[in-house]
Amino acid sequence: MSAPTAAARRFLPSSVFGRNLLTVLVALVAVVLVLELTSPFRNSQLATMSYYAIAAVGLTVLTGLNGQISLGHGALMAVGAYTTGLLLENEAMPFPVAMLAAMVVTAVAGIVVGAAAARLHGPYLAGATLALAVGVPGIAIYFDGLLGGEQGLRISSPTPPDWFADAMYFLTAGEMTSARYLAYIGWGTLLLVVLLLANLIAGRYGRIWRAVRDDEIAAELAGVRLGRMRVLAFVVSAACAGLAGAVLAMVVRLAAPSGFTIVLSLALLTAVVVGGLGSLGGALLGSALLVFLPPAVTDIGTDLGMSGVQAAQLAPFVYGVVLVVVMLAAPGGVMGIVRRLRHAGRRARGRGGPSRPAAGKQGVGATDQGGRG
Amino acid sequence: MSKRVRRRGAGIVAVATAVAVIASACGAGGRPDENEGGAAEVGVTEDSVKVGAHFPLTGVAAPGYSAIPTGAKAYFDYVNANGGVHGRTIDYVFRDDAYNPTNTSQVVNELVLQDEIFAMVGGLGTPTHSAVLDFLNSNGVPDLFVSSGSLLWDQPEKNPMTFGWQPDYEVEGKIIGQYVKQNFPDAKVGLFLQDDDFGDDGEKGARAYIDDQIVAAERYAPGNTDVAPQIAALQASGADLVIGFNVPSYTALSQLTAMRSNYEPQWIYSNVGSDPALVGSLLGRFSEGKVTDASMLDGAITTEYLPGVDEADNPWTQLWQRIWDEHGGEGDLSNYRIYGMSQAYTFVQALQAAGPEPTREGIVDALEQVGQDLQGPALVPYRYSPDSHAGLSGVKVVQITGTTTKELSPVMVTDNGDAEITEYTEEHAPPPENGIPNVEPVG
CATH class of the missing domain: 3.40.50.2300 (Response regulator)
Known part of the structure; x- marks a missing residue:
């Protein structure tokens, strides 16, 4: 290791939490800069990305670390979104309270689903959660008096309070538009979730979940209570999905059954897989792809002289191709490639002299082998 | 050890403070007075x-x-x-x-x-x-x-x-309702409705005229492609005339399902669900080629407000x-x-x-x-005014015969709520010679 990096390393906090906190603080500064410097449209895209990302990091913990597949996360987001919608009606309460409530309600739904899921494996688990994804939107249609049926529940999204707008103006000279404010809410929530999950992964529960994923019998022999740990992973993941649903509700201003079809659940799963299963950074990358790729492809198509309809049809096609290529060329996803490059680089350096072993460090950027799940 | 930890903590605080100072230095520090320029309207340029x-x-x-x-x-x-x-x-x-x-x-x-x-x-x-x-x-x-x-x-x-x-669907429902009352006074009417505003508004309009004739109102959830229970319920109720406020794919589904159970009422579909070309291609797809065109729709009644x-x-x-x-x-x-x-x-x-x-x-x-x-x-004319942003005011009732339609009623106009249905007698003006309207600027 070169002298400057070693010197820089000395200034880093030694605890995992401290390191993660530092990373998240740096990320927060980056988020403020990016949001203030980009157009309102990019702000709204980033707000969209934030809710996909919140759900995706939760899903990657469940699928990548605990080895449980879920095709029902879109439905769990629906639970969060509808809860938020009902609680925000007539501005009955401040939005953070509604978000917390949405998280709790979804976590409770997660206990129920998780308890059933803990007994199932592989395709059976996929089937059960698929039923959730198909069934939950039907509830909204059945109770159309309360939940608005097919047309959905209109949601009044929060407007920036004056003190916040003034404070941000003082800091950055940017006007607080509603798109920007919603992006702040989304990214604030996302960073908080990432911080908490990164610590959870690095700690005792993360180890136990990985142990359960890698070898159930060995884990059980070591005294792990399989069922309880599985349900716990599901509940944590569901809570994330609930928060994501809450952010979605406020950003989209509507919770409607057609927004929570199986397509949403599958999109989240592909985001997690393309980014790299089990990695929080990978989940972020995957969600960015979900949000930024389709419009970019459509614009390229239009520039190439395609008609509007053809250009629109190009987007899902390219997304499918990307998914297939990633699966063939890099089954570990984007983070898998990054990891391989880093290993190669370390090996090359390793020949020059001894270096500190970096194994066993877990943090925000920490990744895990994504072979299972 | 604890000393070292504390020093590292101090490092973080120092970095965070530095960042905050730099960030606020980039900022404005306060709002300038409002200034308003005579900027051009969004989306409008010289040309x-x-x-x-x-x-x-x-x-x-x-x-x-x-x-x-x-x-x-x-x-x-x-x-x-x-x-x-x-x-x-x-x-x-x-x-x-x-x-x-x-x-x-x-x-x-x-x-x-x-x-x-x-x-x-x-x-x-x-x-x-x-x-x-x-x-x-x-x-x-x-x-x-x-x-x-x-x-x-x-x-x-x-x-x-x-x-x-x-x-709107209520206006269309009213005109269909009045047509049924005048031309099928003894029919037992069943309603086949999409379970949202579309079906609800249409039902409201129809019930204003034929509430006493309606024997069943069945709803389907869009997305669920099995309409057998709804069609069976309509058949069981004895309805011999069914009014559908549904989208084209459900026109095709209801036709196929009714054919399977030998149910042959007089069908009336709202304008939205009745495009013969589209319904025909959907029928072919859903029946896997067994039905090849929209001839099943022959004789069905619908409405029109644009020359097709x-x-x-x-x-x-x-x-x-x-x-x-x-x-x-x-x-x-x-x-x-x-x-x-x-x-x-x-x-x-x-x-x-x-x-x-x-x-x-x-x-x-x-x-x-x-x-x-x-x-x-x-x-028909639009209903736009300072108090109304409602669109076209009426439709005419037509019957599908092969690939074309036959007029059954004159053009009728009305409004929402209790407004009466009247015949619209004005001649439909042809388009201007060059195909481009020529409306004088207001004010």
């Missing part, structure tokens, strides 16, 4: 006006509906080739929302914030468009001619920028055909493309009325003032 729309171009709702913007684009291209409106060409951008309200909210953000459109023209769908209703109105974007017959678009107090276009492709002699259809041949893309002229062209025609009228320097407020005012007098491809 162009940009408008946008959201449509399902991919996914389940794409068949049929994805053709609407191609029709609108062909008409705008035609107008641009002939000098545009007040010297400005119309730049039309439409984006795909796959009929998913979450996507609609994203693409409308893109249209309004990135493409910076002057107005929204013809955004399609009730659940999809309601997701962006507040956004468009709070941003002051004119939201003209929503492609849906829901009553939501007629709330000028709450949504001053939003205007409906096609006859089957009326080759109609001067409006001839105009659309000419424009489609010159400026259209692949494929043939269809009723959906005519729908898009007709909306585009109405927008050109509104833009002309808004005057040589159009503003967002101006086009809304202009529509409220002259909207009722606009002559266009539709058989």
Whole structure:
């Protein structure tokens, strides 16, 4: 290791939490800069990305670390979104309270689903959660008096309070538009979730979940209570999905059954897989792809002289191709490639002299082998 | 050890403070006084006006509906080739929302914030468009001619920028109800309804006239393709006339399901669900080739408010055909493309009325003032006024015979609520010679 990096390393906090906190603080500064410097449209895209990302990091913990597949996360987001919608009606309460409530309600739904899921494996688990994804939107249609049926529940999204707008103006000279404010809410929530999950992964529960994923019998022999740990992973993941649903509700201003079809659940799963299963950074990358790729492809198509309809049809096609290529060329996803490059680089350096072993460090950027799940 | 930890903690605080100081140094520190420049209207330049729309171009709702913007684009291209409106060409951008309200909210953000459109023209769908209703109105974007017959678009107090276009489902339900009362007074009527505003508004209209004749009202949830229980219930109730307020795919499904159970009532479908060409292709797909055309729909009753492709002699259809041949893309002229062209025609009228320097407020005012007098491809007038943003005021009842239709009733007009149904006797004016409207600027 070169002298400057070693010197820089000395200034880093030694605890995992401290390191993660530092990373998240740096990320927060980056988020403020990016949001203030980009157009309102990019702000709204980033707000969209934030809710996909919140759900995706939760899903990657469940699928990548605990080895449980879920095709029902879109439905769990629906639970969060509808809860938020009902609680925000007539501005009955401040939005953070509604978000917390949405998280709790979804976590409770997660206990129920998780308890059933803990007994199932592989395709059976996929089937059960698929039923959730198909069934939950039907509830909204059945109770159309309360939940608005097919047309959905209109949601009044929060407007920036004056003190916040003034404070941000003082800091950055940017006007607080509603798109920007919603992006702040989304990214604030996302960073908080990432911080908490990164610590959870690095700690005792993360180890136990990985142990359960890698070898159930060995884990059980070591005294792990399989069922309880599985349900716990599901509940944590569901809570994330609930928060994501809450952010979605406020950003989209509507919770409607057609927004929570199986397509949403599958999109989240592909985001997690393309980014790299089990990695929080990978989940972020995957969600960015979900949000930024389709419009970019459509614009390229239009520039190439395609008609509007053809250009629109190009987007899902390219997304499918990307998914297939990633699966063939890099089954570990984007983070898998990054990891391989880093290993190669370390090996090359390793020949020059001894270096500190970096194994066993877990943090925000920490990744895990994504072979299972 | 603890000393070292503390020193590292101090390091973080130092870094954070430094960042905060730098960030605030970049900032303004306080607000300047309001300054207002006479900036040009969003989306309007010296030589162009940009408008946008959201449509399902991919996914389940794409068949049929994805053709609407191609029709609108062909008409705008035609107008641009002939000098545009007040010297400005119309730049039309439409984006795909796959009929998913979450996507609609994203693409409308893109249209309004990135493409910076002057107005929204013809955004399609009730659940999809309601997701962006507040956004468009709070941003002051004119939201003209929503492609849906829901009553939501007629709330000028709450949504001053939003205007409906096609006859709403309640008006259509009333006219169908009166027709049934006069021509099938002894029929036992069953209703086949989409379980949302579409079905509810249609039912409300129909019940205003034939409440005592209705023996069953069955609802289906869009997305669930099994309508056997609903059709069986209608059959069991003894209904010998079924009125369907449903989308085209459910017209096909209800026909196939009824055929399987030998149920042969007189069918009446709302305009939305009755396009013979689309229903025919859907029937072929759903029956896996066993049914090859829309001949099953022969004899079914529906409504019309625009001259369709089957009326080759109609001067409006001839105009659309000419424009489609010159400026259209692949494929043939269809009723959906005519729908898009007709909306585009109405927008050109509104833009002309808004005057040589159009503003967002101006086009809304202009529509409220002259909207009722606009002559266009539709058989009936619009209801636009300062108190009403409701679209076309009526329909005529027709019967499907093969690929064309036969007139059953004269053109009827009415309004929501208790308003009476009256016959509309004015002659439907042919289009102007050059196919481009000529509306005087307001004020």
